[in-house]
Amino acid sequence: MKITVDEDKCCGAGSCVLAAPDVFDQRDEDGVVVLLDAEPAEHLRTAVREAADVCPAAAIALSEA
Amino acid sequence: MSGPAGVLVVGASAAGLATAEALRRKGYTGDLTLLGDEPHVPYDRPPLSKQVLAGAWQPERAHLRTREVLDALDARLVLGDEAVSLDVANRTVHTAAGRALSADAVVLATGVRPRTLPGQEGLRGVHVLRSLDDALALRGDLLATRRLLVVGDGVLGAEIAATARGLGVEVVLTGPQAAPLAAQLGPLVSGLLAELHAENGVKLRLGAGVDELTAADGRVTGARLSTGEVLEADLVVVALGAVPCTGWLEDSGLVLGNGVVCDSRCRAADGVYAAGDVARWHHERFGSLLRLENRTNATEQAGAVAANILGADQPYTPIPYFWTDQFDAKLQIHGVLAPDAQVSVVEGDPAARRFVARYDRHGQPTGVLGWNMPKQARLHRQQHLAAPTTGGTA
Ligand SMILES: Cc1cc2nc3c(=O)[nH]c(=O)nc-3n(C[C@H](O)[C@H](O)[C@H](O)COP(=O)(O)OP(=O)(O)OC[C@H]3O[C@@H](n4cnc5c(N)ncnc54)[C@H](O)[C@@H]3O)c2cc1C
Numbered sequence: 001m002k003i004t005v006d007e008d009k010c011c012g013a014g015s016c017v018l019a020a021p022d023v024f025d026q027r028d029e030d031g032v033v034v035l036l037d038a039e040p041a042e043h044l045r046t047a048v049r050e051a052a053d054v055c056p057a058a059a060i061a062l063s064e065a
Numbered sequence: 066m067s068g069p070a071g072v073l074v075v076g077a078s079a080a081g082l083a084t085a086e087a088l089r090r091k092g093y094t095g096d097l098t099l100l101g102d103e104p105h106v107p108y109d110r111p112p113l114s115k116q117v118l119a120g121a122w123q124p125e126r127a128h129l130r131t132r133e134v135l136d137a138l139d140a141r142l143v144l145g146d147e148a149v150s151l152d153v154a155n156r157t158v159h160t161a162a163g164r165a166l167s168a169d170a171v172v173l174a175t176g177v178r179p180r181t182l183p184g185q186e187g188l189r190g191v192h193v194l195r196s197l198d199d200a201l202a203l204r205g206d207l208l209a210t211r212r213l214l215v216v217g218d219g220v221l222g223a224e225i226a227a228t229a230r231g232l233g234v235e236v237v238l239t240g241p242q243a244a245p246l247a248a249q250l251g252p253l254v255s256g257l258l259a260e261l262h263a264e265n266g267v268k269l270r271l272g273a274g275v276d277e278l279t280a281a282d283g284r285v286t287g288a289r290l291s292t293g294e295v296l297e298a299d300l301v302v303v304a305l306g307a308v309p310c311t312g313w314l315e316d317s318g319l320v321l322g323n324g325v326v327c328d329s330r331c332r333a334a335d336g337v338y339a340a341g342d343v344a345r346w347h348h349e350r351f352g353s354l355l356r357l358e359n360r361t362n363a364t365e366q367a368g369a370v371a372a373n374i375l376g377a378d379q380p381y382t383p384i385p386y387f388w389t390d391q392f393d394a395k396l397q398i399h400g401v402l403a404p405d406a407q408v409s410v411v412e413g414d415p416a417a418r419r420f421v422a423r424y425d426r427h428g429q430p431t432g433v434l435g436w437n438m439p440k441q442a443r444l445h446r447q448q449h450l451a452a453p454t455t456g457g458t459a
C-alpha cells in the first residue's frame with residue numbers, strides 16, 4: 001500500500017490522526033497533514049483505509065502496490 | 066462476513082458514498098447500490114463556498130473519488146434519478162424514472178435543501194448554495210455583479226461573504242444576530258469574526274432579520290429588513306439554513322420530524338437506517354435527539370450505520386466537529402459550544418489571531434475552538450473531550 005496526500009485539499013480536521021496516529025500527524029503551524037509513513041506495514045492498513053475514508057476533504061489517496 | 070444480501074443507499078453524496086465505502090472496508094461483499102438524484106459523481110460540498118466559488122478549483126477537483134476508486138468499490142451507481150417513495154415493509158424504493166429498487170437494508174442519506182424566502186422562486190438574481198450547479202451559477206453571476214447581499218449570518222452566509230469579497234465584489238451581510246455565528250460560537254469569537262469581516266470590507270448590517278425580498282421586473286433589487294430599512298443589491302444569496310430532504314418519505318410511515326428520526330443505532334425501522342444531514346438520531350451520551358449538518362458527521366455516521374448493518378449493534382455517540390474558512394481564518398470546532406458557556410483562551414492569543422479557546426459549562430469542558438491552530442485544537446479535544454458528558458445541551 002502506498003499513501004499520497006493532497007496538502008492543498010487538507011482542511012486540518014485531524015480525523016486521519018485520530019484514526020491512524022502512527023501514520024499521520026499535523027503540522028504545528030497550519031494543521032496540514034504530515035505523512036509519517038507513506039508505505040505502512042500490514043498491521044496498520046485497516047486504520048489507514050479508515051483514515052482515508054473518514055478524511056472530510058478526500059485528501060488521502062491509497063494505491064495498492 | 067455476515068450481512069444482508071443487498072444494501073441500497075439513497076443519496077449519492079458524502080454520507081451515501083461513505084456508507085458504501087465503510088461497508089466494503091468492513092468486509093461486506095454483497096450487492097451494493099447507490100442512488101442519487103444529481104447527475105454528477107459524488108462530490109464534496111465544503112469547497113463549493115470556498116475554492117469552487119472563488120474559482121481556485123475546477124469543479125472536478127471537488128469530486129470525492131476518482132473513477133478508478135469508484136469502480137473498485139464494486140457498487141451500482143444510479144445517478145440522475147430521484148427516489149420518490151419508500152415501502153418500508155418490503156424495503157423497496159421507487160424512483161422518478163420508474164425503477165423499483167429493493168434490498169435487505171436501505172440507508173437514507175438524502176441530506177438537506179436550502180430554506181428559501183417567500184417569493185424567492187422564479188425571481189432572477191437570487192441564489193442559494195447547496196449543489197455544485199448552485200455554486201457554478203452563483204460564481205457566474207458574481208463575476209458580473211457589483212453589489213452582493215448575503216441574507217443569513219450563519220456559517221454558510223459568512224463563508225460566501227468572505228469568498229465574494231475576495232473576488233472584489235461589494236458585499237453586505239445581513240442577519241438577526243449581533244455578529245456572524247453568534248449563536249454557535251458565543252460573543253468572544255463571533256465578535257472577532259465580525260471584526261475580521263469588517264476589516265476585509267464586508268458591510269455588516271446585523272441585528273435585524275429580512276422580512277422580504279424586493280424586486281422589479283422579475284429581478285431582485287434587494288431586501289427589506291424587519292426594521293423597514295431596505296438594502297439594495299444586484300445579486301442576493303439566501304443562506305438561511307436548510308431543511309431535511311424527507312418529502313419523499315412522507316407516506317412511508319417512518320417517524321419524520323426535522324429529519325428521519327432514528328434510535329441510537331441510527332435505525333429508523335427494521336432494516337432502514339439514516340446517515341448524514343438528514344438523520345436525527347438519539348445520542349445516548351447527550352440523552353437527546355441530535356441532527357448534525359457537518360462533513361465529518363456524514364462519514365462518521367455512515368461508518369456507524371455500516372457497522373450496525375453488519376450486526377455491530379453499537380450506539381453512535383460522536384463528538385461533533387466542524388470547520389470553516391473565512392478570509393485567512395481557519396476555525397475548527399470540536400464538541401458543543403453552548404452560547405452560555407464560559408470561554409477561556411487556553412493556548413495562543415486572540416490578538417495574534419492564533420488561539421485555542423475552551424468552552425466550559427457547569428465546570429465541565431464541552432467544546433474546543435481553534436482559530437488558525439488546527440493541530441492544537443485537535444490535541445485539546447483529545448485531552449478534554451474524550452468522554453462527552455451525559456445530559457449536555459446540543
Ligand atoms: C456550500 C457548503 C459548504 C459547506 N462547508 C462545510 C464546512 O466547511 N465544514 C463542514 O463540516 N461542513 C460543511 N458543509 C456541510 C457538509 O457539506 C454536509 O454536512 C454534508 O455534505 C452532508 O452530507 P450528506 O451526504 O448527508 O448530504 P448531502 O451532501 O446533501 O447529499 C445528499 C444527496 O442526496 C441527494 N438527494 C436528495 N433527495 C434525494 C432523493 N429523493 N433521491 C435521490 N437522491 C436525493 C442530494 O441531491 C444530494 O446529492 C457545507 C455544506 C455546503 C452546502
Ligand code: SF4
Nearest residue numbers: 010011013014016055
Ligand atoms: S483527515 Fe484529511 S483533512 Fe483532516 S488533517 Fe487528515 S488529511 Fe487533512
